[in-house]
Amino acid sequence: MPLEENENFIIYKKESEKRFYVQNSKCEIPYVELFSADFMKTYKPRNFTRCSNQSDLITVHFDKVFNQYTLHVNEEVLHKLSQSKSNDFSCFYQKIIYGQSADRYDKKGNRTKFTQDFLVPLDVEGMLVDCRTADERRLLQKDAFVFVQDKKIPHSAQKDRKASVIMYGIDTVSRTNLRRMMPMIYEFLKSPGWFEMMGYNKVADNTFPNIFAMLTGFSPETAEARVCNTSKTGCLDEIPFIWKDFKKDGYLTAYAEDSLSINTFNYLKPGFYYRPTDYYFRPFLNALEKETMIQYCPSCKMKYCLGRRLANSYIYDYCRQFMQRFVADRPIWGMFWTNHFSHDDVFMLSAMQHKILNDLLNFEKDGAFEHTIMIFFSDHGARFGPMMHMKESFLEERLPMMFIYLPPWFREKYPQYAEALSQNQNRLSSNFDVYNTLKHILNIEELKEDTKWSHDCPQCQSLFYSLPDKRGCSEAAIPEAYCTCHNYEEVKADPWTWQMADLVVGRINQYLQRKNLQNLCSNLTLRVVNITEERMLELDGDVSPIKGMRHYHTKFQVNQNRAEFFATTSYDRETEDLEINVEQISRTNWYGSDAECVNNKIHKLFCVCLSKLWITV
Template sequence: MVRAVAISFIRLIGCFLFLSVILTWYTLFSKPSKKIFFKVDEVEKGFYVKSRKCKMPYVDPFNAEFLQVKKDVKFVPCTNESDLITVHYDTIFNQYMLHINVEVIHKLSQSNQSDFACSYQKIIYGESVDHYDRKGNKTYFSQDYLVPLDIEGMLVDCRTADEKRVLQKDAFMFVQHKEPPQNSPPKRKPSVIMYGIDTVSRTNLRRMMPMVYEFLKSPGWFEMMGYNKVADNSFPNIFAMLTGYSPESAESQVCNTDDEGCLDEIPFIWKEYKKEGYLTAYAEDEETSNTFNYMKPGFKVKPTDYYFRPFITALERETLVQYCPGCLMKYCLGRRLANSYIFDYCRQFMQRFVADRPIWGMFWTNHFSHDDFFMLSAMEHKILNDLMNFEKDGSFEHTIMIFFSDHGARFGPLMRMKEFFLEERLPIMFIYLPPWFRQKYPQYVEALKQNQHRLSSNFDVYNTLKHILRIEAGLEDTKWSYDCPQCQSLLYPLPENRSCAEAAIPETYCTCHEYEKVKEEPWTWRMADLVVNRINQYLQLKNIQNLCSNLTLRAVNLTEQDVNPSKGMRFYHTKFQVHQNMGEFFATVLYDKETEKLDINVELISRINMYGNDSVCIHNKIQKLYCICLSELRPLIK
């Protein structure tokens, strides 16, 4: 009897599995999902975007060229020691607690005695919020010490009882509790978190972080595969996303971002979120290369409610700094990866507030990806763990997350590959919508699905950030970007047939147009030589020719022309090298090879090799690209 029942049960399960397979087959092939087949139809045909005005090619991440330069980079931890101090959050007191792990003390002291002395010093920043001021007085603490609410950062020191031998030093940052406003609005507002990694292209994410890429294909995530950068380096790309301005337009309309105090006047998007009752945060992991401090004056007034800049300055000055091989940026600060502080800060920010009130934050890392794009593979588990922790905490239930980069690799071996033009100009852009938001606003979900394969830019992201604030207003017009009157929110369908000009993407950075390689001829050298002459004229115009060497053409490595036939002026790409310190450049030019008329904006020419100290004599961020200092000039190589 039992055997008969078991056989019947097994047959029932078998029928159920068979029906499931049939149903799945029917769903996928008889009634195809637009999302699945749209991706197959476009990407497998070789395009991220394919319209009359834009053909953005898909790049095989693991093509033969890449496999020739590929190298494996292993993750290197900052320490192999266990944590002597761990931080916990006490939900009753709404305070952080320092827990001392006695077993670790025994191991470090090589003794069973529990005699030790642990103390901390508060990190204090002065009148200028962009700078670390000093350490506070030494305060001793005991087991499960509650951190006072006025401490946002501390340096910890644990020693043997006689204080002669250091057991472990550490540092901790805290997003301290704040009471929510009394009269909070009844309608639910989505929180917005921007999680950014410097120098990550769409192709490189797929090849260097495949597990992260798979995570970002989970329900609720949308990849903007037609996303194209609008400027060369980090500052102008991030600036456009956060303000709707280019730095040049901001100079004419608001102030010059190179002037002290200007950044405090700029209408950053976080100011609008703060006005609408959001708590705001900004954190970045490099003191010198910080987006708003590298060749920029930084902020005089604290820009967001939680601001990490003085703490990263303290960490770099007060902890043991370690560099990864071949990197210029700091890899470890004390016992932790530099970016660990940033994303732990992000996690704390969400843990403390996201379930109770709306928040906006941007958390940006430079240190492991900027100098060596292969380091992305070594950090894959770290980034995946960050995302999975956000999910485990339940933060994704409340949050619109933007996982993004500013541009792809701009230097190094990828610049010698056939697809280097696309690598540099197509950064990652993923947008996550929480379940309640998807249920409440299905029209915005459909719009994001459509926009995945349509051309978009930084200015559309800015409009999207503004649109989220006004989501209940039912706006039809979301065109707020000053530098892109035709840009709009990504929560509405973008025009299918859109050009780079309509998305405010300069031709220099536009990946929509097809170019074909031209064989080397006298006119290709002449065109490149004229570009070099324009650079020399630029150095004279900026009155820095007494500091910077005159450049002379050494080699033309590549010439491409726009495939659209035209008489007279025509778009060309030229990649060339100069004799001086073997500098390498890439330019998009309008050129007439018959009349030798050339039209080019020198400040849009890319420097595509690492130039290190070549331009140490110049302190202007743009001029540094074209200056090879006379003081740093190496003997010419013929």
């Protein structure tokens, strides 16, 4: 089979010249043209919006002599803001005091005056600042800062050098859309030491189950059966997250997100009662969202600016401080997740590429990459909005970006693992493989016999071992509804395609009834079938068609509020037998307030609240 070298990776080509990122007898993941006519119809590049046109009056520096952060007043900015050549000013800070619960902040401390190059007390992890003219009559600037303070957490002496791990994630970024929207970042990620998992395929619909699989090796359903229900208060504290393993092994741990409302572990979830990691950002985010001025950019539905800074900037600063303080001295693990600019508008990525590139370049300048395995990743691609009308929307949604960086010393010490990771770039992989890789990093010198790998994927493995060259979705625990390995082709509209979609709508209605939601949610009726696709060849043998059962995709719209869905089914055109997992049906247009009468994430996908019904039949 001919091969073509392109963009530092291999694209497999069939004789027909159709190109693939993964191509074997069990899996074919096709290459997507970046700027297809379909995409260009929807593409609307965004301009970067600043949170403030003022220069920073206060900047934070780390004093290595005193081993403390300092607050420096920029005198040039002071003169400009005060319209005076005087260096007199009155600046005050208030400590952010977090509460007993991990997710809360309780209050602000007393208003305390500080002077030039003030040493930040070691017990201050977050503060609100305001500066005024010397007579305190005129406000010059307000700001907020968060600090990674040394908590003197002991760690055992290292016999062998351990790699630190930093997971830097951006919500809703497909591997294809990264290339379109952030080409400069993609060029950076082609640097030596970076490996792209081009066959990385999500295992679930939205953020929580995909991140959960990566950090626990469980699906939420399995966790409920074996540990506890993640929707119940206190459960998340009991879940065996991977950061607990890292902490037990002597790592310092950190976790941070930049959105309070749709935070992975708090959106329709109870969150944590106890601090899950040594450094946990949410109490400070809680204070920032409540105590600073909120701004929205022109195309943003989520909070874009918290005070004078991007919400994302606080996450980046926290991550950079965490690495600057500790990565050269002891092993660290941290996950830093941003969603405020990308979750609701995939085109905002184009506006943010310089910001994110600067983050990565600063990590490099600091020398963090000398010590750190970095995972630069996403949870899924676009799931709603204009890109869902593209022919390639199925691939866009299910193939998130996944890049892994190995530092030079690691590549030199473990060349076999670097070689395997390179080989795996063009093989099918999933969230569960990433979990196993994190486990492997913890046991890099000698794997323990009792190591607990991904529970929900017995055939998954560390990405530091060569994945099978003939691997299908079932072996990577990827359900057919999310599997990109299989070739589906469009079939012409026919009475049976309507009948199949109508049966799917009926199953959704039955699901709502089983969940006792019929008094809150409207019964749905089919309005139009947009497209029907048939799976051409059962390549990997994970499904053996019985009689006339075949796999189909159906994209359709219902009458109620024009809700749109995409479903993967098994269907017999002769007998009209249909098999489907309703909870794996995707909602492909925004539902917003249509589903506000229910609180469950999955129920929201299918519910058009009777109180919000604006179109019926």
